[in-house]
Amino acid sequence: MSEMTIDPAEFRKVLGSYPTGVCVITALDQGKPVGMVVGSFTSVSLDPPLVGFFPDKSSTSWPLIEKAGHFCVNVMGADQGEVCRAVTAKGEAKFVGVEYVISDHDLPVIANSLASIECRLYSVTEAGDHWFVLGEVLRMETVREDDPMLFHRGRYGGFAERM
Known part of the structure; x- marks a missing residue:
């Protein structure tokens, strides 16, 4: 059985068929908030x-978050574009x-996000052109019970219930 060569554009297209939630990972760098949007939480x-997520190795925000040693996962609502x-x-x-607001763990928690999950950096593992980041949960809370922001086929949107 021969292995197929995977075209990067086709890879993105096929995996884009799978919707993901949208989160903003935040931390402080010298007292200033830093953050990145991820769809891999x-x-x-x-x-x-x-918990885990996968920042791109080319990210300029990830090294600042990694240096902080802890981070907050802010789960975005459909209305937070x-x-x-x-x-x-x-x-x-x-x-x-x-x-x-700045939490007791010295992390930026985005107002009105659906949920926040404050973590200590547990491990970082190389995963191709990304890093696989694990965080140990220190504190978490659900802020509101609204629809999540989703990313699907290159677009942001919300959830629509179908019966």
């Missing part, structure tokens, strides 16, 4: 409580207009 373990756009900006424009 997942629960990993109950004992110990671990402006927050995501702000956090994807470069340099000083990040977090302009984004409301947040």
Whole structure:
């Protein structure tokens, strides 16, 4: 059986058929908020409580979050597109207009996100052109019970129930 060569464009197209939730990973760097939008967040373990995500190796935000040693996963609601756009900006424009509070763990928690999950960095493993980051959960809370923001086929959207 011969192995097929995987075309990167086809890989993205096929895997884009699978919708993902949208989260903003935040931390502080010298007292200033840093963050990145991810669609690769997942629960990993109950004992110990671990969550994970996969930042791209070319990310300029990930090294700042890694250096902090802890991070907050902010689960975005379908109505938080402006927050995501702000956090994807470069340099000083990040977090302009984004409301947040600093938690007891010294982490930026984005106002009105669906949930927040504060973590200590547990491990970072190389995974191709990404890193596989595990965080040990220190604190978590559900803030509101609204629809999540989803990413599907290159677009952001919300959830629509079908019966």
